Amino acid sequence: MVTSGVGSPLDDSSLAFYTIGQVAEILGVQPAALRRIEDQGLIHPDRSGGGQRRYSRNEVDRLREVLTLTDEGVTLAGVRHVLELRQRVTDLEDELAQAREHSDD
């Protein structure tokens, strides 16, 4: 089969770390921009080696959303609120789904 590529133990979105340089090239931004984003508390990459940032796939994916919003003119502080509200919506949707299970008899 040629189904290789999917299902690998390294396909975890929490694994596969990238350096700031790799992420910057992938997203087409300056490494300094990624540091600003972290400074604003929009993302928290792990540190390893001599204190160097290690971005996981989750981080890169989150960074994509952040850059999309900033490209629209949203400030980093604004993006943080957007991400917080988005998570709140997801949380409330989950609560709503559970509430329906206990009331729709």
Add this chain to the structure above:
DNA sequence: TTTCTCACA
């Protein structure tokens, strides 16, 4: 060579 922090414009 790359990345780090700090600082300046």
Add this chain to the structure above:
DNA sequence: TGTGAGCA
């Protein structure tokens, strides 16, 4: 936000 200095 971009760039440079000095360090590990």
